[in-house]
Amino acid sequence: MRFRTTALVAAAALALAPVLAGATSPAAATAAVSSCATLSSGQVDPSGTPRAVAAIAPAGHLVTGYCVQAGSAAPVYVDLAAPVTWTVIRGAAGIAHYSYAWVATDSTEVVEPGQEPSVPDEAPELPSTPAPALNPWDWNWTYAAPTCDALTVRYPANIPAGQSNDVNIRFNSNLGRTTFNYHNNEGTWSGTTSFPYAQHPAYPTSGLRWFTVEWIQVAGTNYHWQGALNCLVGSDGKAETVDAPQAVTSISGFNTSTVKVRVGTTVAADTVVLANVDLSAVVLQRWTSGRWAAVKTVAKVDGAIKVTFPRETRPGTVTYRLAAPDTDFVTGAVTKNLVVKVVKAPKKKRR
Structure with a gap:
């Protein structure tokens, strides 16, 4: 499965370290009243504003719920119908920060010889949203x-x-x-x-x-x-x-035929429908010098969008495509090519 978890697990471990050691995370200490409660993990501020992150329980524990704050919206608390070893936290507008709760499980607790068994902790109670x-x-x-x-x-x-x-x-x-x-x-x-x-x-x-x-x-x-x-x-x-499963990204409606335009004009705009792009930049690319080069970002969200093309300034053949990158949670997609034959405008006849 194309779920690159190495970085996610490392990030989760860093986030959990101060909590498991009994310390308070700096993010939690400075959190505003409208921010997520620290719960078991402490408040986690992801790099950038991802649309989804993985909440992974430490060994011997299960995730019971989480809080997520997306953009400038109020925090949302989510209870899981049953505890799990991991879950995905999502924020449609991009996750500003999150926290999650866990509870210890007796069946996975390992007690070394001469060590006193730990008392299973209880998951913090999540406010209802x-x-x-x-x-x-x-x-x-x-x-x-x-x-x-x-x-x-x-x-x-x-x-x-x-x-x-x-x-x-x-x-x-x-x-x-x-x-x-x-x-x-x-x-x-x-x-x-x-x-x-x-x-x-x-x-x-x-x-x-x-x-x-x-x-x-x-x-x-x-x-x-x-x-x-x-x-x-x-x-x-x-x-x-x-x-974890990846949603299959789709890009439909992009013109993949061969068209002809005159120098100084543009290709007709397309209306394209995007699904499961996961806030990644969907980019219009042009084949230049043996590689695909980005022309511009056309969208970062699902739905119908209008794709416009640059003005063609010289005769020849130009090739375009749309590309959405893969992430931990979506497959990404690349369209077939649009081939544009750019021709000189006919000379005006002298009267």
Whole structure:
């Protein structure tokens, strides 16, 4: 799986070190009131503003939830439906900072001879971040689209009691079609709850190469998500790293034909639809001196965008393409080529 975890694990270890040693992280000490609580990890300020990061529990522990602050928005606290060894934290507007909570597990605790067994710590309780109350109540409330690692539901603040204890997610994969059911035997979910696929007992532990999320039902709403979220699965073969699915990047609508324009004019603009670019820069490239050179960045987000081209200043053949790089969470994509034949304008006839 193309999930480059070496840097992520190292970053997580650095973030955890002061917490496990009983110290307070500098970021947490200076955090504003509206920032995420430190939880178990301490506040982590990632390099840049990534759209997704990995939250990895230290050995003998499981992640139970997290807080994320994206852009200038208020912090959002997310409970996991069940504890996991790792999860993905996402912020659509780019993650400013985050923190996450964990709890010790007795089954993975290793006690050396003559060492007193440690008392399992309890995960910090996460504040609830429910969706705004619906007034009047509406059974057609919606939730965010799934990602390749989890479905995250932000339940309305005034959802009726007993209406949020089931979630069903239908998968189609190289191993066949199945539906994951998440059921809360102890009550109902509320606030913001994440349902990581890898924690479900029916999630394949081997042989899974790809899957598509096709349909989702969340108890408490009449809205059912339907679509085709394509995810690529693989492994780097290293037990010490975390492998997570990558969303398959797609770029559709780019003109890949051969066109002819005159010197001094431009190629007609394209309307292109982007999916799963993960805040990476989608770049218009031109073949120059035996290599692809960037002309300009056209977008960093999913959706429909307009691609314009530079003015052609000399006759000859020019080749363009769009390229979206791969990341830890998306596959990236490159379009086929647009070939532009630039010709001289005809000379005006003398009268």
